[in-house]
Amino acid sequence: MSSEAFTRLTAPSDYAQLLEKYDTWLFDCDGVLWTGDRLIDGAKEVLGILRKHKKSVIFVTNNATKSRKNYKKKFDSLGIEAYVDEVFGSxxxxxxxxxxxxxxxxxxxxxxxxxxxxxxxxxxxxxxxxxxxxxxxxxxxxxxxxxxxxxxxxxxxxxxxxxxxxxxxxxxxxxxxxxxxxxxxxxxxxxxxxxxxxxxxxxxxxxxxxxxxxxxxxxxxxxxVGKPAKTMLDCIKAKHDFDPKRTLMVGDRLNTDILFGQAGGLSTLLVLTGITRDGDITGPNASSIVPDYVTSSLGDLRVLGNP
The missing domain is CATH 3.40.50.1000 (HAD superfamily/HAD-like)
Structure with a gap:
């Protein structure tokens, strides 16, 4: 356990505990899975590992420029397995x-x-x-x-x-x-x-x-309507049955992704590949919005695939 208000994940055992604790994984897309048209290193592998362990994967994005069908095309172009009914955009x-x-x-x-x-x-x-x-x-x-x-x-x-x-x-x-x-x-x-x-x-x-x-x-x-508003979570609940206590929201923004998860009673994992930087969560100017877990990148979870 970190001395900070959140748990900073570093060891393989830290990530293994997440895998055991959470059945449903909600992901923001921009800044978490990709940046622009560039895939975040390791993101594809991590999603594959979660599916292999029978975890439910849901993509929750505030990007309103694409429909779910077009988002599916983006996932396809990046080689990421995804289905239209797993995508919830604003x-x-x-x-x-x-x-x-x-x-x-x-x-x-x-x-x-x-x-x-x-x-x-x-x-x-x-x-x-x-x-x-x-x-x-x-x-x-x-x-x-x-x-x-x-x-x-x-x-x-x-x-x-x-x-x-x-x-x-x-x-x-x-x-x-x-x-x-x-x-x-x-x-x-x-x-x-x-x-x-x-x-x-x-x-x-x-x-x-x-x-x-x-x-x-x-x-x-x-x-x-979009994150952090509860409307988005209600939309997801209408289509997917999940236990909030065993659900993890993974995002790169404190005031949308992390606040969204907290408002819905979900645990939260912050990655530092998008909007939020380490200085936003540590030191005298740290945000009052505190995630449960922090890791540098979603790709860090690739250790879960090691034998």
Whole structure:
């Protein structure tokens, strides 16, 4: 046991105890399994070891740019065994929230700030939508309400990561949230509130940075669906039966992955291959969010495959 508030895993016996203690393993993807399009060294082998020991493996990601089917393609391209029903992204959870929790009426639409993967998940749930990848919304330049013909059937605004964000999209979303006479108090939903996300070349602004201008302009907080919100865990529980006491959440972010696990009564393992650095969990400026376990990389668990 480490003298620190968490257990720092170093010895093969440390990892063996995890294998014995937990039956269900939840994994964040970006920063844990891969960075950009680069596989984290050893990640593939570790997942194989867990499956060999009959562990349940579930992938929980806040990335809303890809649908579950597209995520499956990414796993395939990296040579990682994965199945669509094991993937839970914030795009999918947002679509489920709109259809099953909010129960958006069938005659209503969602105005989307986001990319194709988000639209695909809305389509799967039978939710009509506008905006998103519509070419009319990709125009860069001035925006005037005099030229805007709003769709009065919009009943919610959903915002995810959008690498083509522009003033036109923000302006339309703002109008639907504040000025649509046919939707008073229009629901404002975000796939997640990550401030950044790890790319192969370094950190880039995340979905939370995309929705921040709207949040400031509208003057109210959105409903967040992705980690650390409980909505994501409810979505997983609806599809998989697991014992929280024998479940481990593996992630690279304290304020999303680790907080998500703690809020759901799960044990947590922090890896240092993504957002969080060692200095964030040690010393005078250490975060108040403390994981149960810490290891430098998921690849460290490869020792479990040694005879």
């Amino acid at each position: 795009a999918y959870a947002s679509a489920v929230y709109l259809s099953s929790v909010m129960k958006l009426p069938k005659d209503k639409k969602v105005y989307v700030i986001g990319q194709k993967g988000l639209e695909e998940e809305l389509d799967e749930e039978g939710i009509a939508h506008i905006g998103g990848t519509d070419p009319a919304d990709q125009v860069i330049g001035p925006f005037s309400l005099h030229d805007f013909e709003p769709d009065r059937s919009v009943g919610a605004v959903l915002c995810g990561l959008d690498t083509g964000i522009n003033y036109r999209k923000l302006s339309k979303a703002f109008w639907y949230l504040t000025q649509n006479p046919d939707c008073q108090d229009c629901p404002f939903i975000v796939t997640n509130e990550d401030s950044t996300y790890p790319s192969e070349g370094g950190l880039l602004p995340g979905a939370g940075a995309i929705s921040a201008p709207l949040r400031f302009a509208v003057g109210r907080d959105p409903i967040a």
